[in-house]
Amino acid sequence: MGIPAVLKVRRSRSYRHPDLDRRLVKQRLTVESKVISKLSALGFPCPSILLIDQNNSSILISRIRGSPLHDILKKGKAGIPELRKLGHLIRRLHNLGISHGDLTTHNVMLSEEGDMHLIDFGLSRQSPELEHLGLDIQVLNECLGASHSTIPDAIETVSEAYLEEESEKARSVIDRFRKITGRVRYHG
Numbered sequence: 001m002g003i004p005a006v007l008k009v010r011r012s013r014s015y016r017h018p019d020l021d022r023r024l025v026k027q028r029l030t031v032e033s034k035v036i037s038k039l040s041a042l043g044f045p046c047p048s049i050l051l052i053d054q055n056n057s058s059i060l061i062s063r064i065r066g067s068p069l070h071d072i073l074k075k076g077k078a079g080i081p082e083l084r085k086l087g088h089l090i091r092r093l094h095n096l097g098i099s100h101g102d103l104t105t106h107n108v109m110l111s112e113e114g115d116m117h118l119i120d121f122g123l124s125r126q127s128p129e130l131e132h133l134g135l136d137i138q139v140l141n142e143c144l145g146a147s148h149s150t151i152p153d154a155i156e157t158v159s160e161a162y163l164e165e166e167s168e169k170a171r172s173v174i175d176r177f178r179k180i181t182g183r184v185r186y187h188g
């Protein structure tokens, strides 16, 4: 088709019971295909689906040119402006009624032109509860703390950008995130 593409193959995990493994692989493949199709149809920056191959547990998706935000932050070639952009993008995803489920900086792609895309939707949810939205920010918080701790106030930057377009819903997501952080601190 002349489109640069990535073949994403879900491998079995030998530590899982074979029945559970089959179920999880199928579920994640189905969820990822559905959510990517929906989002790309809505013009959200993410890959588009080119082919679904249930039998081989794989999907063919368009390739995003660029590098994971993780690598660019590590090289010091991105910082506060990109984190603000990420905050806006998460907000946009949540406004479409979808939670990501694995929002680490490995799952954010940034092109040289500065376009930001989200990838890896196998753990995402349609019609998420407030908890899932709050958890997206918490997963990112843990990732920023573990991998990008030299960037000052990283999660605050993301949260501020998330809250920029004021709404009750956005405030309740950030409130829930703070509650989750409190729970994590308390229980270790």
Ligand SMILES: Nc1ncnc2c1ncn2[C@@H]1O[C@H](COP(=O)(O)OP(=O)(O)OP(=O)(O)O)[C@@H](O)[C@H]1O
Residues within 6 Å of the ligand: 006, 008, 047, 061, 062, 063, 064, 065, 068, 102, 106, 107, 109, 119, 120, 121, 122, 123
């Ligand atoms: N559409 C894409 N365009 C460019 N690079 C991609 C694309 N999809 C994946 N990649 C690269 O491959 C890496 C792994 O892909 P992805 O995050 O989808 O899989 P994963 O983390 O192994 O998946 P899962 O957590 O669902 O098992 C990404 O971090 C990214 O570097």
Ligand SMILES: [Mg+2]
Residues within 6 Å of the ligand: 106, 107, 120
């Ligand atoms: Mg990933």
